Amino acid sequence: MEFNTQYSNQIPVSDFVSSPSTHSSFTDEDSILEELGIDFSLIINRTKQVINPIMDSPVSFSKEADLVGPLVLCLLLGSILLLGGKSHFGYIYGISILSCLGIYLLLGGLAPQTPNFMLVVSVLGYSILPILLLATLGIFISINSYAFGSLITLIIVLWCTLSSSRIFAHSLDMKSQQLLIAYPCGLVYGIFALLTIF
Known part of the structure; x- marks a missing residue:
């Protein structure tokens, strides 16, 4: 059995060997997180601000509004509720979108300058963090059957409202x-608290 080798000799060697000038080094490239616009230090600073709503110098959300933190927090809220036996992912994202649109239209009429929609999404999304604590507590105890649960829910809603406003x-x-x-921020977080409790 003979192999035809005439085609293997016709491929030029220059196609396989590239010159060193065409190689780019990977050290000049940005990391994937920078290309996606994910800044963990900014996310941590904004989370700290929501945890401590009476901070003296709040981090400005208007300079760089992001969606990573709010999306992660909404996904965590849905996951925590799923651990408690409630599948509310659709409600969470639906209520989030409607509340962001409503607050955006409201602030558009009240604010001296027109707010950025991403700012509204970012602030409402980060301020949902205390609701995660309520949802986690709801896994271990039945919040809706005790007066203590109602008091905790009220404190959590006030915490979210103070942070976002x-x-x-x-x-x-x-x-x-x-x-x-x-x-209106209190109404939004009240809806999320009701979704968490019931």
């Missing part, structure tokens, strides 16, 4: 209207 007031230069912003 303070960040909105600071980012949009509306410090005198913080109570006006707090009312």
